[in-house]
Amino acid sequence: MVFYEPPEPLYRDRQHAGSVLAERLEEFKIDDMAILAIPNGGVPVAIPIAIKLEAPLFLMIVRKLQFPDNPEAGFGALTSDGFLLLNERLVEYSGLTKADIEMQKKKAMASINKRLQFFGKWSQVDSLKDRSVVLVDDGLASGFTMLAAVRSARSQEARRIIVAVPTSSMSAFRRLEKEVDRVVCPHVSRLPVFAVADAYKNWYDVDENEVRQMLEELERDR
Template identity: 35%
Template sequence: MSKVFKNRIDAGQQLADKLEELTLEDNALVLGLPRGGLPVAAEVGNRLNLELDVFNVRKLGVPGQPEVAMGALTEDGTRYLNHDLISALRISDADIEQVAAREQETLDRRAREYREGRQQPSFDGRQVILIDDGLATGATMRAVIESVRRQKPSRITVAVPVAARDSADSMRGITDDFVCPLEPRDFRGVGLWYQDFAQVSDDEVIGILARARRP
């Protein structure tokens, strides 16, 4: 418990310490996963003097148990589905489509509000550093990795302050770099490793991105 993070800013600073040990490309791009990943990513971007942006993704929650992820969806429509869980719970295709349609509406709204008319930056030939405030099942990150890979980055780095060990191990198999200062044996949940894990608002995300765009 000595490595509990004070808040997402503290977590971002500790994550930046670890990322400084890597050889990063000069044009590397830091992408925060909303909403909790943005304060963490902002600290990394500031420390390493790298461009910061947002990559919109939403968990696809099990019908009736929205806190349980059956998959994830990115704003460009890329899906990751946990087929074993879907089969075990006998979730129908119609139920999946209903959840996905609802989450796509949220993704479309966030894309408009967060970017304020800007286009998503190009990933082609760039190292992309994907950051969230923690990794539980890894479903959302898997969807993001699949989407980003289609745009042919030179390297995909996933960086999170804390992760479940099984998810961390799986990430090492599908990324070029996986950076995580804390992989507790008894994980239990991302929020348990933060003293302050208050929800991040849309306005906070918009503010972080606005500050990042200032010269």
């Protein structure tokens, strides 16, 4: 990893970032490894990794729990298997009630169920018990979404958990490194203001239709 701030974006796009990560992850390649991408942005990053490591690719569906008056901000995350992670400090500071949390949890689960139906077989993860797992996203800002995914994988008895992301804030990196066996991240930012998009020359929001198309193409090519 590097701790300096590059003068220009490190990656052309998510696919390029995935190729960089794939080279760094090759040393961890073993049989029965599973690649779990957090959609939508984590999928184009994960595809080059899955190809390089010759490992199956699945989706780890995680949704942010949104503040009722600010949907762009979150106070926790929920995984498709029902694992709930709350940012307790934010919950206490914001004065959210148990009813508020339950309402946002129901909204998040409704969104998860829609995505499970939309992505079908790609979101039906094989058993993780005693397997090595690589969790992939396009970057870590707070790290809470990835942390929820990590703890979900841990609860499913994954033997080894590696987090692979192209870029991360320092706070998120520190939050994750003590939870997993390895964090593979070429760029960790020390800046007080961090945005995942800053690491990419070509950045845009990936939509669900594009994700499904990518997964279908990967399946055809294998």
